[in-house]
Amino acid sequence: MSKKVSEAVIRRLPKYYRCLCELEAEKIDRVSSHKLSQRMGFTASQIRQDFNCFGGFGQQGYGYNVTELKKQIRSLLGLGTSYSLIVIGAGNIGQALANYSGFEREGFKVNALFDNNPHLANHTVSGIKILHTDQLEEYLQNNLTDIAVISVPQQAAQEITDRVCQAGIKFIWNFSPRELKVPNDVAIENVNLSDSLYMLSYKIKNET
């Protein structure tokens, strides 16, 4: 069923998950769509509609059990299992992602870093070895990898993406400021930091 759910609804799931984690940390057992609405800024009817896309999670007029709802959304998000990642581009962002332990706690483990700078080869970041980009295909042939993180400079991003797709990668987390072309069966998720920063400069210019 979840295959037909719209992208907009799916994009709200991590926000529900985060809010429920906070509620659980505050030792709140039960929450109404109205209360969720106040915390999250979506309308209560939107929240109920979203949950209905997945078959609904609560009983009318009784609210949601926080722990149970969190568990169900966590499972919908595919969390609670492990995913293996590689990071291509061991620059600032690539190294920050490899260093960050928060993703590993949720099951996302970076198993290798790649960089085309030979001086970085065989260095490690948080215990993860940096390999030369030349070894990418060989690595992917021998190591089951779920997600390739692209954090190379913009001008190298499409070529690296083509190579990982060619090597069978189906999921890409893209940090390069570029719209990457991928085959139809490859999913790509973009984090464009400059787009986000430019929203602030737009507002500084136009709202002050």
Next chain:
Amino acid sequence: MSKKVSEAVIRRLPKYYRCLCELEAEKIDRVSSHKLSQRMGFTASQIRQDFNCFGGFGQQGYGYNVTELKKQIRSLLGLGTSYSLIVIGAGNIGQALANYSGFEREGFKVNALFDNNPHLANHTVSGIKILHTDQLEEYLQNNLTDIAVISVPQQAAQEITDRVCQAGIKFIWNFSPRELKVPNDVAIENVNLSDSLYMLSYKIKNET
């Protein structure tokens, strides 16, 4: 006029800007909305509508002058001027942002890093001094600052946000995985890396 433009249109501006930078680098002088549409995946009519929100940039049937259009969108985005930033939280992401020279090229200059770890105080990252978070208010009183970047751990994020807002900051770039409450006259732009990553785990679970 630009105040009435919808958030969705504004969010597409950085994408147009990026595409036009690429076209210029490819030495393409003139582009039609149809060509832009093929490159960007928005419909040509959407693109014309978006541009009309800002008074339109081209001549019907003649296409857009790439350099001129880029210049106009760059100006709309408030680029080409300088902004002073502080980064609060000198962890992986905070240091990566301070190290990254690409933002400075577009006018965004990180002038100070803050951390509550006394061992980091007086260290520098790319020539930027790390100050203790205790010095935040004093710094903001003496140094004009446009944007505060929040890259502290989740549990510290709201308190730090309250402090920078209290000190007069009106623009916040938030990297903590938390919905932060800010006064009505403060604009906040969220980069939630885990939300983005969970979209990939959702797809791995539901589309494979």
